[in-house]
Amino acid sequence: MSRETEDLNRRLLRARDAMDRAYAEPLDVRVVAAVAFLSEAHFSRSFRATFGETPHHYLQRRRVERSMFLLRETDRSITDICFDVGFSSLGTFSRTFREIVGESPTEYRQGHGPLEAPNCFQMMAMRPLRAAGSARHLSSSGEAISAAAP
Amino acid sequence: MITRLNVASIYVLDKEEALDFYVNKLGLEKGNDVRQGEYRWLTVRVPGQDGIEVSLEQPGAPLHDEATAEQLRDLITKGALGGLVFITDDARGLYETLQERGVTDFTQEPIEHFYGTDMGLRDPFGNPIRILQQGKAAEKATA
Numbered sequence: 001m002s003r004e005t006e007d008l009n010r011r012l013l014r015a016r017d018a019m020d021r022a023y024a025e026p027l028d029v030r031v032v033a034a035v036a037f038l039s040e041a042h043f044s045r046s047f048r049a050t051f052g053e054t055p056h057h058y059l060q061r062r063r064v065e066r067s068m069f070l071l072r073e074t075d076r077s078i079t080d081i082c083f084d085v086g087f088s089s090l091g092t093f094s095r096t097f098r099e100i101v102g103e104s105p106t107e108y109r110q111g112h113g114p115l116e117a118p119n120c121f122q123m124m125a126m127r128p129l130r131a132a133g134s135a136r137h138l139s140s141s142g143e144a145i146s147a148a149a150p
Numbered sequence: 151m152i153t154r155l156n157v158a159s160i161y162v163l164d165k166e167e168a169l170d171f172y173v174n175k176l177g178l179e180k181g182n183d184v185r186q187g188e189y190r191w192l193t194v195r196v197p198g199q200d201g202i203e204v205s206l207e208q209p210g211a212p213l214h215d216e217a218t219a220e221q222l223r224d225l226i227t228k229g230a231l232g233g234l235v236f237i238t239d240d241a242r243g244l245y246e247t248l249q250e251r252g253v254t255d256f257t258q259e260p261i262e263h264f265y266g267t268d269m270g271l272r273d274p275f276g277n278p279i280r281i282l283q284q285g286k287a288a289e290k291a292t293a
Contacts, residue, residue, distance in 0.1 A: 021258070
């Protein structure tokens with residue numbers, strides 16, 4: 001039992017990494033599921049069970065995180081950033097951004113300036129608190145996030 | 151007072167497979183390899199660098215009961231445990247070399263930042279590894 005779980009975890013992680021590498025491209029769940037040697041349905045179910053959110057939501061969140069970086073560190077327009085990170089509609093981007101971050105892209109940009117820290121540290125430190133949809137207190141890796149608001 | 155760090159550890163699923171990856175693929179060298187009863191004290195280190203060794207720990211006896219070992223293996227393969235950060239003198243060259251040696255689990259190809267060029271990969275078990283070449287790429291160009 002355990003060995004199968006480990007093997008599945010590792011394959012799902014590999015598929016998740018594949019999504020991370022190609023985050024700006026349209027998501028083809030079948031292709032990503034194939035990286036894990038799974039059918040689309042099995043992949044989505046297993047991914048959610050293992051990482052706490054669906055592949056689609058994981059990818060949206062990673063795109064939003066990337067957009068947060070671009071909003072802070074560059075002067076690119078919000079529309080350009082929207083398409084840079086893989087959204088195909090400004091409306092979807094703005095709505096998804098607000099759901100995950102808690103404010104609009106414009107508000108976020110106004111509230112944050114550039115951060116002089118190594119990329120990997122930035123990626124960890126600037127993760128949005130409302131990470132996994134309705135599971136407000138968990139990040140996608142299952143780590144509990146210390147209670148934000150009192 | 152403490153004068154330096156001696157050993158850091160990472161968890162792997164299998165020490166032999168880990169040794170093959172960290173030595174033959176990543177290019178580290180074996181440090182200590184000593185059997186102490188049921189336990190194998192196994193470390194790797196950067197060639198020629200005195201000091202910091204990385205100990206390769208495997209969940210299970212004699213360190214852990216089976217339930218704990220299962221928890222650890224679950225976390226390792228989800229990529230949730232700590233990894234390692236290395237420095238290189240040639241990120242792009244190393245990227246080519248790693249691919250030639252059969253490394254496929256890259257999480258990030260070499261990308262330039264203000265502090266240098268870095269890349270990300272995973273060991274066979276899921277542990278994250280980052281490798282950094284410090285400084286601007288242009289400064290590192292040699293004759």
